[in-house]
Amino acid sequence: MESDLYQVIYASAATRPIEEDELLGMLKLVREKNRRLGITGMLLHCDGSFIQALEGPKAQVMDLISVIRKDIRHNRIAVLFEGPIKNRSFSQWSMGFNRPSEKELAKIEGYTPYLGLGEDPKSIQNYSSVAIKLLEAFRELSEQKPSSIDA
Numbered sequence: 640m641e642s643d644l645y646q647v648i649y650a651s652a653a654t655r656p657i658e659e660d661e662l663l664g665m666l667k668l669v670r671e672k673n674r675r676l677g678i679t680g681m682l683l684h685c686d687g688s689f690i691q692a693l694e695g696p697k698a699q700v701m702d703l704i705s706v707i708r709k710d711i712r713h714n715r716i717a718v719l720f721e722g723p724i725k726n727r728s729f730s731q732w733s734m735g736f737n738r739p740s741e742k743e744l745a746k747i748e749g750y751t752p753y754l755g756l757g758e759d760p761k762s763i764q765n766y767s768s769v770a771i772k773l774l775e776a777f778r779e780l781s782e783q784k785p786s787s788i789d790a
């Protein structure tokens with residue numbers, strides 16, 4: 640078992656529409672860096688929002704999250720979960736990626752676009768459980784039928 644494993648899950652709003660090409664380019668760099676740092680996780684991009692889970696040795700996760708926070712491609716970062724974990728949830732992916740379709744999103748109970756989130760801490764709580772459900776749904780989906788953008 641790995642010791643000192645830590646996980647952070649956050650949601651953020653994209654500051655502008657991001658093209659598929661640009662995202663795939665970013666993912667390539669992200670995956671190289673995550674492999675180097677021993678970080679695994681999953682990134683979802685939907686309705687102009689990002690939802691990301693990052694996990695790995697605590698120091699590496701904390702350093703990376705502070706770099707990601709400063710990235711001008713997104714803002715309104717809301718941490719939904721942060722804490723020590725016993726096992727990785729996304730051990731197969733240096734950064735899994737998916738763009739859930741509206742149809743897939745509609746299947747997740749309680750889903751509302753991030754931009755409707757507001758500042759109410761209760762709505763962050765609600766969003767947090769929805770975000771985690773989404774990440775789990777896409778982890779299962781990726782386990783069933785891996786695609787080229789999952790890696």
Ligand SMILES: Cc1cc2nc3c(=O)[nH]c(=O)nc-3n(C[C@H](O)[C@H](O)[C@H](O)COP(=O)(O)O)c2cc1C
Pocket residue numbers: 668669670672673680682689691693703706707708710712713734
């Ligand atoms: C939504 C989002 C998720 C990101 N996720 C990661 C990630 O998992 N790993 C990573 O190294 N960079 C990630 N980045 C990119 C970082 O912000 C940063 O550009 C990258 O780590 C390069 O940093 P450096 O030039 O300081 O090495 C992400 C950026 C955005 C907008």
